[in-house]
Amino acid sequence: NAGVTQTPKFRVLKTGQSMTLLCAQDMNHEYMYWYRQDPGMGLRLIHYSVGEGTTAKGEVPDGYNVSRLKKQNFLLGLESAAPSQTSVYFCASTQGRSYNSPLHFGNGTRLTVT
Amino acid sequence: AQSVTQLDSQVPVFEEAPVELRCNYSSSVSVYLFWYVQYPNQGLQLLLKYLSGSTLVKGINGFEAEFNKSQTSFHLRKPSVHISDTAEYFCAVRPSSNTGKLIFGQGTTLQVKP
Numbered sequence: 001n002a003g004v005t006q007t008p009k010f011r012v013l014k015t016g017q018s019m020t021l022l023c024a025q026d027m028n029h030e031y032m033y034w035y036r037q038d039p040g041m042g043l044r045l046i047h048y049s050v051g052e053g054t055t056a057k058g059e060v061p062d063g064y065n066v067s068r069l070k071k072q073n074f075l076l077g078l079e080s081a082a083p084s085q086t087s088v089y090f091c092a093s094t095q096g097r098s099y100n101s102p103l104h105f106g107n108g109t110r111l112t113v114t
Numbered sequence: 115a116q117s118v119t120q121l122d123s124q125v126p127v128f129e130e131a132p133v134e135l136r137c138n139y140s141s142s143v144s145v146y147l148f149w150y151v152q153y154p155n156q157g158l159q160l161l162l163k164y165l166s167g168s169t170l171v172k173g174i175n176g177f178e179a180e181f182n183k184s185q186t187s188f189h190l191r192k193p194s195v196h197i198s199d200t201a202e203y204f205c206a207v208r209p210s211s212n213t214g215k216l217i218f219g220q221g222t223t224l225q226v227k228p
Contacts, residue, residue, distance in 0.1 A: 004157070031213070031214045033214075033215060035218075040123065040220055040221075041220060042118075042120075042204060042218040042219050042220045042221050043158075043204065043216075043218040044218075045215055045216075045217075048213065048214075048215055050213060050214070056213070058215065090157060090158070092157075092158075094214050096214070100165060101214075102148070102160040102163065103158075103160070103214075103216060105157030105158040105159070106157050107155070107156055107157045108155075108156075108157055
């Protein structure tokens with residue numbers, strides 16, 4: 001059981017380049033999230049989705065776009081990378097609105113923008 | 115708006131000593147409270163959660179936490195730590211909405227020394 005899989009694990013970009021981070025879950029979860037983790041700031045929510053074809057902004061959405069074309073996949077795009085987007089990105093998913101269902105996290109993508 | 119404050123960024127402790135990691139939250143609505151652990155180069159794993167009922171919640175690996183509504187706190191405790199408990203710990207709140215998203219604290223690094 002793979003759970004939540006993030007691709008790639010590491011990436012180095014130059015300022016202005018674009019890339020897409022892929023998150024895939026095999027648990028048939030409805031809700032998916034993208035967080036970024038920075039030292040001393042915990043995890044901050046970028047965008048999230050409560051179902052296939054839906055997305056919504058989180059706490060720090062600027063500079064990112066997302067798509068949820070298939071239930072199992074949640075893509076995070078950076079159109080023009082900036083050094084401020086150097087971070088570790090985590091994808092998470094949960095079954096739905098039940099408060100008894102925890103978030104399941106991927107192992108993260110470490111992105112460096114030079 | 116909801117927020118979470120973890121009062122200590124780093125907590126050094128000797129092996130077999132007790133430890134408390136402090137977490138305070140602010141919210142004008144009912145919340146659900148969680149502690150997650152992150153081992154190096156991994157995603158986050160759920161330690162324990164408070165949804166309702168008994169204010170003392172037991173989790174995995176011998177950890178427990180106590181919900182104190184009057185003090186808006188949810189401190190994490192373990193009576194005797196092991197080297198393997200060295201990790202970063204995150205407190206999080208889940209507002210009683212239907213989006214499932216979590217709001218995280220800044221994190222506390224627990225350093226267990228031999």
